[in-house]
Amino acid sequence: MIPIVVTIIFFLILSSFAVLYWKQKPNQQTSSVQLLEDQNFRVSYAELVKATNGFSSTKLIGLGRYGSVYKGIMDDGNTTVAIKVFNLLHRSASRSFIAECEALRNIRHRNLIKILTSCSSIDFQGNDFKALVFEFMPNGSLETWLHPKPVEDLHVNSLSLRKRLDIAVDIADALDYLHHNCQPPIVHCDLKPGNVLLDNDMCAHVGDFGLARFLNEGTGGHIQSSSTTVGIKGTIGYVAPEYGAGCHVSTSGDVYSYGILLLEMFTGKSPVDDMFQDGLSLCKFVEMAFPDGVMDIANPVLMLPEPSNIANSQRNGSDAAWKIQECMLNLVKVGLSCANQSWRERMSMRDAATMMHRIRDAYN
Known part of the structure; x- marks a missing residue:
């Protein structure tokens, strides 16, 4: 009986370590950290690449202090979105990403831009990647x-x-x-x-x-x-x-x-x-x-x-x-x-x- 109990305890400990490791080492294809509450969906780096044709210059609709904004097509062509990709080479870009997530987490108003989801992952080269996905505004700025x-x-x-x-x-x-x-x-x-x-x-x-x-x-x-x-x-x-x-x-x-x-x-x-x-x-x-x-x-x-x-x-x-x-x-x-x-x-x-x-x- 004792060997069985010891085996069960050992298995549980290993499972806990496995879960911890999974949380700390996200997969580059599917990782999408849910930094915002009430997100409608999660999105991976690979999905954003597909939505923007590899972040093509033809999809670029804006340049900002900390990154670029692309027009993206998601949901099998049924949803047009704006994807803000942060330039993490800028020393303040990561903090800007967090600040924007925190600010947009709970606010809801018809005259504020609507955020759909966030993505914090790594790209195909293993570099950190952060982006926010917004409702698309067809008439620009x-x-x-x-x-x-x-x-x-x-x-x-x-x-x-x-x-x-x-x-x-x-x-x-x-x-x-x-x-x-x-x-x-x-x-x-x-x-x-x-x-x-x-x-x-x-x-x-x-x-x-x-x-x-x-x-x-x-x-x-x-x-x-x-x-x-x-x-x-x-x-x-x-x-x-x-x-x-x-x-x-x-x-x-x-x-x-x-x-x-x-x-x-x-x-x-x-x-x-x-x-x-x-x-x-x-x-x-x-x-x-x-x-x-x-x-x-x-x-x-x-x-x-x-x-x-x-x-x-x-x-x-x-x-x-x-x-x-x-x-x-x-x-x-x-x-x-x-x-x-x-x-x-x-x-x-x-x-x-x-x-x-x-x-x-x-x-x-």
């Missing part, structure tokens, strides 16, 4: 609509004032959710047109959480410590000025970025435009024109009649012009308030979202 390149088959004139209002409201709602409905609050840290993606209905989704931070409890959402420290806190032109002075990230930093984005959307001027030098910035450019010269700096596209309301615009030209001017004045007020140089003087994202809804309702 807001950047390509605001500042299209000559080779891009997009019609910038189709992005009307009403559509820009819808997109601006979508972005405000997303940030309001991150700042005021998440526990702990999340600061995006890299809001810019390139990180706003548009779906088939031109609904905006904020993406790229590689620099996102969780705010420490009990700090009220202002200048404070954060839980991760991945690189620079944003992109030149959109970074809050206090960050350059060494302050920690805050919800106010996102508000500043939103203000800059708002001014960019309605003037058509990028904050890194060549005209902004020798002390002139996008904010100062707009401030100098406000209020009487706002229409002089507005993007000319916004003066065009709305496609769905051309007949009424022709009959009531003066009313339509007044409506646009009133809308622009209110938009610039919000933009300048959000992009105030002093973080203490900026409104909260909740107030900004509320005002943006009112402006859109009044224009509609």
Whole structure:
């Protein structure tokens, strides 16, 4: 009887070691670490290779700070996805991958990019491999609509004032959710047109959480410590000025970025435009024109009649012009308030979202 018991115990010990070894040494073909809760499916490195034709340059749809984004076809051709592959030669890429996984683990909002799964494995050469798989956004980024390149088959004139209002409201709602409905609050840290993606209905989704931070409890959402420290806190032109002075990230930093984005959307001027030098910035450019010269700096596209309301615009030209001017004045007020140089003087994202809804309702 004793030899049998000893044999059973020995077998159990060996089984435990086998399980441990399996967890520590993933198979290169099928390993996919479930870093995100509620994943719909797991995906292997080999499946991602197949989905992108070997990460072909013809499938490349975007380049970021820490990696590349590819269009992929999965589920036997039934599902189109966006696959973000991290360049692990960059020293902060792994931390960015973890930060994005942590930020996207529990958040759910119609105006945030939807993540489908993650893959942490090794490639066919035995190198570490990390990727995130997202819902595909067929209309690309807001950047390509605001500042299209000559080779891009997009019609910038189709992005009307009403559509820009819808997109601006979508972005405000997303940030309001991150700042005021998440526990702990999340600061995006890299809001810019390139990180706003548009779906088939031109609904905006904020993406790229590689620099996102969780705010420490009990700090009220202002200048404070954060839980991760991945690189620079944003992109030149959109970074809050206090960050350059060494302050920690805050919800106010996102508000500043939103203000800059708002001014960019309605003037058509990028904050890194060549005209902004020798002390002139996008904010100062707009401030100098406000209020009487706002229409002089507005993007000319916004003066065009709305496609769905051309007949009424022709009959009531003066009313339509007044409506646009009133809308622009209110938009610039919000933009300048959000992009105030002093973080203490900026409104909260909740107030900004509320005002943006009112402006859109009044224009509609």
